């Protein structure tokens with residue numbers, strides 16, 4: 478209620494998909510701006526699942542969110558629930574929003590969460606999207622929050638592995654998350670000084686990799702680090718692939734490439750190999766300065782867009798500006814690493 482006793486308009490906010498450092502900064506930005514504009518913000522718990530089960534944490538007040546931009550994870554928790562895979566899911570989502578007295582919705586998530594938001598807009602829901610993913614694979618935005626923190630973690634790991642690899646004359650294969658986009662592996666691989674970087678965007682040739690490693694040895698470089706995307710694929714017939722299970726959005730659960738590659742390289746070259754899977758360490762912990770600030774700015778803009786009635790749109794970073802772009806365009810195509818960016822990295826494969 479406002480001081481005049483009048484009921485305020487309510488915005489429901491949810492976070493969906495894998496967590497990404499910076500989510501809490503977005504929530505804080507939304508709550509502060511929404512309050513200024515005269516709205517209450519209702520926190521929906523566990524992503525889309527919360528709108529199916531009517532699970533929420535009540536109206537978020539300024540005190541509750543005042544310091545959360547420094548914290549990793551999401552105070553609203555998350556899930557990979559897909560309402561469009563559940564009988565009457567979209568209908569239930571709309572009914573829950575109505576029963577909670579929320580005329581507006583802000584969905585913070587990656588291509589899956591925003592894909593659902595986009596469909597709901599077509600179904601009459603007044604929704605705005607905020608792009609989130611450590612994978613940085615969403616179109617129409619230069620960067621997603623979470624990515625900077627994830628590459629900072631991955632870079633530290635790759636950089637630190639140099640001393641142990643060097644001490645043992647070993648090759649270490651580091652598996653980096655990112656699904657079907659190699660952004661994290663590319664940037665952390667360059668920054669962390671990997672000798673070879675393998676991306677999902679281009680099938681790799683094991684014999685080529687072995688040649689680079691042997692050449693390094695000949696030149697007196699007694700160790701190597703290979704940064705391999707979890708979605709990197711060998712050329713046909715070169716390595717056995719794992720059978721992979723799928724999640725509610727139809728994504729295969731990736732993983733295992735580093736272990737299999739390390740084994741194969743050792744067999745082919747006689748060089749002692751080890752592997753490291755960075756996994757969820759890349760998403761864990763508190764966000765970097767970049768992600769705290771980006772998240773904050775995206776949150777403020779999302780609340781502003783609700784007020785201006787810019788539904789069916791997503792907030793985005795273009796250069797240094799925060800702008801509104803159509804959700805449809807953002808979820809239409811995955812943003813992968815362009816060939817020329819990979820060529821730049823290859824200059825240092827030696």
Ligand code: F6P
Pocket residue numbers: 495587610611612654655656707731760
């Ligand atoms: O999309 C983010 C991401 O961390 C991917 O890089 C990774 O493949 C996937 O999520 C892991 O999913 P989960 O957290 O469900 O294991």
